[in-house]
């Protein structure tokens with residue numbers, strides 16, 4: 001295993017990492033373009049690009065997929081107020097919604113006054129897919145990722161809308177897969193290789209899984225014949241704006257009162273706060289498989305923007321990795337129905353990196369590290385204040 005001289009990433013990263021002669025990773029090298037490129041010029045280029053997709057006043061110009069976190073306010077702010085586009089906003093329900101996430105979705109709809117499709121797949125099928133994904137891929141998030149990355153494309157075909165605007169492409173942000181000047185676009189292949197890590201919903205259909213062809217309909221990418229009905233372009237704003245999740249989230253909290261909430265296993269009060277399982281079950285599985293967790297991603301971003309040094313980051317990383325959210329794990333296991341906490345510990349033990357449920361080691365943070373953590377804003381209840389997932393949306397408060 002080789003580690004980067006600047007950030008916290010190593011060759012364990014599932015997207016793949018290369019290094020220059022100074023031992024600096026491709027993620028850090030691509031990140032430096034955020035300081036070096038002429039972003040004003042790049043944004044002008046984006047304006048010209050999206051102009052060709054503009055329709056008359058009654059039609060949608062583009063589809064914008066969202067989640068209930070502050071940075072999606074920024075995405076819509078740019079699309080509506082800077083690019084003057086009329087979006088159809090879509091959201092694929094994770095089924096694990098937090099209060100903060102649902103409040104953000106509500107506020108987002110109200111603030112931007114947009115037409116909105118919130119799609120919820122069949123909960124029993126979704127649960128079956130998650131059980132299969134846990135057993136074959138050691139992932140509970142894979143069915144959501146597969147659904148979230150196909151749904152906007154399916155709607156684009158159905159509504160004859162040719163443009164989809166995503167905020168950023170995670171492999172570019174983390175490991176610098178493409179330079180921003182390459183302006184990579186969404187594709188079936190990039191979804192297969194990076195979002196789905198080379199697995200396909202069809203792989204779930206086998207004798208032992210009890211998953212049928214009908215069960216995977218909501219997570220399958222549209223067929224080539226459907227795609228050929230109209231060319232769909234999926235662009236990433238981060239190729240035209242130097243994406244900074246933290247800075248943009250804070251701007252949106254300031255401008256629109258977007259909600260930010262304390263989460264487990266990371267200091268970042270903006271990242272994935274819409275989902276009660278992301279920093280709990282998903283994060284433990286990530287650690288078990290790769291030896292690092294989401295806090296490492298968050299800290300790497302902060303190091304690259306020069307907001308923390310590597311030594312402090314390492315202490316904070318250790319602090320959050322030692323947090324084992326037992327209560328939150330039990331909420332998920334109850335939802336899943338059929339696995340006990342002991343059974344889940346045994347299951348995690350099959351992974352290469354062991355998770356210590358009986359941590360005795362205390363990580364002591366110094367004042368500077370505490371100040372860094374406290375510099376992240378929160379303005380609503382914690383992601384885990386609720387003891388169950390908000391399954392279908394806000395619903396009736398009865």
Ligand SMILES: [Zn+2]
Nearest residue numbers: 004007025028
């Ligand atoms: Zn690096």
